[in-house]
Amino acid sequence: MEDKKITVAHVQLSSCCGCLISLADTYEKFPDILSSIDLVYCQTLMDAREIPEADVILVEGSVCLEDHHALEVAREVREKGKTVVALGACAALGCVTRFSKGGQMPKPVHGSFSSLTEIIRCDLAIPGCPPSPELIVEVITAIIRGDKEYLKPFIRYGECKHESCGCDLIVNVINKSLCMGCGICSASCPTRAIEMIDGRPLISPHLCVKCGVCSFQCPRIEI
Amino acid sequence: MDPLGNYKSIISARATDKRILKRAQDGGIVSAVFIYGLENNLLDGAVVASKEKNFKPVPKVATTPEEVLEAAGTKYTVSPNLSVLKSAIREYSCEKIGVVGTPCQIISTRKALKYPLGFRHLVDKIALLVGIFCMENFPYMGMKIIVEELCGVRLEDVVKMDIGKGKFWVYTKWGEVKSVKLKMTHPYEQSSCHVCTDYTAELADISTGSVGSPDGWSTVIIRNHRGEEIINNMIEEGYLETRPIDEGKFGLGILKKLALTKKEKNMKEIEHRKKLGLPVPPDVCGLLQ
Numbered sequence: 334m335e336d337k338k339i340t341v342a343h344v345q346l347s348s349c350c351g352c353l354i355s356l357a358d359t360y361e362k363f364p365d366i367l368s369s370i371d372l373v374y375c376q377t378l379m380d381a382r383e384i385p386e387a388d389v390i391l392v393e394g395s396v397c398l399e400d401h402h403a404l405e406v407a408r409e410v411r412e413k414g415k416t417v418v419a420l421g422a423c424a425a426l427g428c429v430t431r432f433s434k435g436g437q438m439p440k441p442v443h444g445s446f447s448s449l450t451e452i453i454r455c456d457l458a459i460p461g462c463p464p465s466p467e468l469i470v471e472v473i474t475a476i477i478r479g480d481k482e483y484l485k486p487f488i489r490y491g492e493c494k495h496e497s498c499g500c501d502l503i504v505n506v507i508n509k510s511l512c513m514g515c516g517i518c519s520a521s522c523p524t525r526a527i528e529m530i531d532g533r534p535l536i537s538p539h540l541c542v543k544c545g546v547c548s549f550q551c552p553r554i555e556i
Numbered sequence: 557m558d559p560l561g562n563y564k565s566i567i568s569a570r571a572t573d574k575r576i577l578k579r580a581q582d583g584g585i586v587s588a589v590f591i592y593g594l595e596n597n598l599l600d601g602a603v604v605a606s607k608e609k610n611f612k613p614v615p616k617v618a619t620t621p622e623e624v625l626e627a628a629g630t631k632y633t634v635s636p637n638l639s640v641l642k643s644a645i646r647e648y649s650c651e652k653i654g655v656v657g658t659p660c661q662i663i664s665t666r667k668a669l670k671y672p673l674g675f676r677h678l679v680d681k682i683a684l685l686v687g688i689f690c691m692e693n694f695p696y697m698g699m700k701i702i703v704e705e706l707c708g709v710r711l712e713d714v715v716k717m718d719i720g721k722g723k724f725w726v727y728t729k730w731g732e733v734k735s736v737k738l739k740m741t742h743p744y745e746q747s748s749c750h751v752c753t754d755y756t757a758e759l760a761d762i763s764t765g766s767v768g769s770p771d772g773w774s775t776v777i778i779r780n781h782r783g784e785e786i787i788n789n790m791i792e793e794g795y796l797e798t799r800p801i802d803e804g805k806f807g808l809g810i811l812k813k814l815a816l817t818k819k820e821k822n823m824k825e826i827e828h829r830k831k832l833g834l835p836v837p838p839d840v841c842g843l844l845q
Contacts, residue, residue: 464673513746552660
């Protein structure tokens with residue numbers, strides 16, 4: 334007898350779709366994932382107009398406060414999803430949308446973006462711009478298995494409602510006498526904003542997109 | 557407390573290749589393993605700590621035995637090896653990567669393998685983790701003070717540094733040997749090392765270092781199947797010669813003693829920092845006991 338598959342929906346708010354692309358970037362594993370779940374809503378991949386109730390709703394993107402539609406979708410997601418996952422740094426931490434100030438066409442008044450975690454309660458949040466395909470697969474697998482231990486960091490990120498920045502490394506690691514100069518933060522940065530100088534990370538604020546990856550990968554911070 | 561972590565076996569070994577022994581710190585295990593890996597298609601790249609003038613460490617992706625040889629020898633300062641981890645798979649297109657690192661760097665790598673958030677398509681390309689024994693490390697300027705001010709030697713003249721018999725040793729290209737008591741070097745250690753309880757890189761596939769073996773030999777801790785396979789093949793094919801590890805006071809005894817000393821000393825520091833309300837490193841991959 335086949336176990337009942339969990340139903341999964343993918344909802345996009347203000348984002349670039351990179352997190353979904355990252356999930357699809359698992360090549361041959363992607364069909365396996367699709368066949369191990371029951372995808373019920375995903376505007377990019379399928380034709381379903383209404384967000385249905387689902388075991389897991391993956392939400393990518395931050396929430397534009399001037400867009401009442403976005404706020405309604407956020408609320409709807411919370412009502413219909415048993416487990417709501419903020420997928421990627423825009424939903425989890427705000428990421429590059431933190432730099433938005435409005436004034437752009439065609440919606441010049443759309444200028445206030447908050448992370449999904451600030452707007453609704455998220456059961457899990459995954460930082461990263463985008464999170465790697467392998468990590469997304471691990472998280473989905475852990476959700477299916479009910480592996481709370483593996484999900485711990487993502488539960489914690491779901492609870493945190495603040496932004497993240499490369500500079501967090503200075504405050505939380507270097508200033509606290511914890512940085513030993515391994516260099517993993519530098520390698521993990523998607524924009525190469527971190528250079529190792531004299532065995533410590535030097536963060537370029539002009540390149541940092543506030544995705545939170547560096548702090549997440551640091552072995553000296555509790556995640 | 558288990559001083560050495562999980563392992564299958566411990567041996568003393570050294571490389572048979574004279575080119576390696578000439579440049580290596582002790583038995584040349586790390587160089588030999590990587591060269592064996594590159595020559596036998598088990599690896600196509602290795603993340604190593606190479607060096608520039610004046611012992612300035614430079615993390616590097618070595619793709620040839622020559623590059624591995626260039627990086628041989630211990631640098632007693634911080635080399636952020638893992639900063640080139642992603643370059644290895646992107647710029648260098650490596651698919652079978654060996655990584656050498658201090659215990660903390662091996663911990664970082666294991667964490668990245670468990671949670672590869674910022675590492676797309678990396679996990680299945682890490683082929684081997686080689687850890688080196690490490691008590692503590694020095695910032696570059698700390699090392700410079702030890703060499704130039706305490707030992708009275710210009711860094712540009714130094715060909716090798718070593719720690720042993722309670723002293724920090726400096727060898728110059730003029731053949732001079734200078735040393736200073738290890739106690740004198742303590743003020744120049746980086747303080748973040750004092751909350752680390754891993755001496756023997758317990759999460760590596762293979763760990764190696766000088767402690768526990770005679771001069772010119774290295775102690776090799778084989779921790780899992782992956783490590784065992786490569787070491788056994790190297791012995792069989794003549795890349796390594798071995799001798800049984802000395803089970804006594806100057807072999808396993810001293811190794812366990814030093815590993816335990818680091819754990820006990822630094823657990824105290826961790827407790828001290830907790831009392832002050834300061835953060836301490838988390839238990840990554842269940843390493844801290």
